Amino acid sequence: MFGLSALFLARFQFAFTVGFHIVFPAFSIGLAAYLAVLEGLWLKTGRSAYLDLFKYWLKVFSVVFGMGVVSGLVMSYEFGTNWSSFSQKAGPILGPMLAYEVMTAFFLEAGFLGVMMFGLNRVGKGLHFAATCMVSIGTLISMSWILSSNSWMQTPRGYRIDEATGRFLPVDWWQIVFNPSFPYRIVHMGLAAFLCVAFIVAGVAGWHLLKARREGRQASEQVRLMFSMAMWMAAIVSPIQVLAGDTQGLNTLEYQPAKIAALEGDWESESHAPELLFGIPDMKNETTHFKIAIPYLGSLILTHSLDGKVPGLKDYPKEDRPYSPLLFFSFRIMIALGMLMVLVGLWSLYLRWKGKLYDTPLLHRIALFMSPAGFLALLCGWITTEVGRQPFTVYGLLRTSDSVSPIALPNIATSMIAFVIVYFIVFTGGITILLRTFAEEPHPDQHGPAEDQPQRAAGTTQVSHQPQPDAGMAE
Structure with missing residues (x-):
């Protein structure tokens, strides 16, 4: 088909999907940390502008996080469909590491995400800030496990190769993780x-x-x-x-x-x-x-x-x-x-x-x-x-x-076409929502997801929403 091989198309398909995916976890990691900083500064200073910005960027985070999860799910299937030989040989090492990522990071993010997004007026300020911090920490832990897995593929250590099956078997997990x-x-x-x-x-x-x-x-x-x-x-x-x-x-x-x-x-x-x-x-x-x-x-x-x-x-x-x-x-x-x-x-x-x-x-x-x-x-x-x-x-x-599955070129081509169509429909919609959000200016009493009334730091003086001559110069 057009002079392409199954190996080339399998590589291109994975590059296409991970190229879309990698943008959104990076966005989520940085944005979760930014949200934690904004909420922390609001609680410390009582300055309402920090809360307004928190709610503004929380809406962006909800879209970005969802798109990251959707785009990431596809790659796990590709390991089985297009890269089964790789999964079979490297699975004893990479499988547990990816499982650790789910157990230590994804569960942490999922457990506190709802509180962060919808609980600002439903739980105490301290608990809500803790939930925001947990989501941010979860994204960093997730990044750590994924990068450790990928880094092991770049600089493998702590393994032995089974002579009968050619599989990589763990010997020293410290060397594997901290390669x-x-x-x-x-x-x-x-x-x-x-x-x-x-x-x-x-x-x-x-x-x-x-x-x-x-x-x-x-x-x-x-x-x-x-x-x-x-x-x-x-x-x-x-x-x-x-x-x-x-x-x-x-x-x-x-x-x-x-x-x-x-x-x-x-x-x-x-x-x-x-x-x-x-x-x-x-x-x-x-x-x-x-x-x-x-x-x-x-x-x-x-x-x-x-x-x-x-x-x-x-x-x-x-x-x-x-x-x-x-x-x-x-x-x-x-x-x-x-x-x-x-x-x-x-x-x-x-x-x-x-x-x-x-x-x-x-x-x-x-x-x-x-x-x-x-x-x-x-x-x-x-x-x-x-x-x-x-x-x-x-x-x-x-x-x-030697890592690709014994799969026919037409099968990979079919899934590749489907991915391209679905990705462009879904992600064009997501990017459109983000651009429309960006076009709106953050304003006082900014509403976040499912928020009806703004909440201000108790015991603080209401801060004027009119720009001050030196506003922001000390940040």
């Missing part, structure tokens, strides 16, 4: 989730700041507050993310050097290696065309030494090489977006210092333009990580070609 790449990847992913939400919040706030300016009025306290909080997050977290990415790169160089060679477009291992800013890797001719390089920078970045040795793809058999062209560009797009986030964050600090954070339309336009940047960088990072592991599902041990 060499896991600590670096969980930090990188967690920070990525926070940045994704920070730039979405900044984009929404930027839109309303520009709208207020066009209408000749001052933006509301709620809009200014969430823009201030988002810019603080961008300014603080984006530089830390760059450092976290650097440490992960060092770890990848140690345990997956072929991936580093592929994403750098290097064919010959060399010391004093340059950094390629641009090029077009050619897998057939084993070269990179149209190179634009900075001398010595490759060795400096990858090894922290000017004469450090950088691996080349020719060090590895052709059948063991990742596909360099895709890795080369996905990695550079991710880096470029990360650098833009750092610049926006630093610029916001300067404008905050000058007292012009809310009076610079160019920053607000850039924040609006950059609102999907976190998710785009996340997807590019996922492509870099997963494509760089190829041609293996368990790095160096189990090939992707």
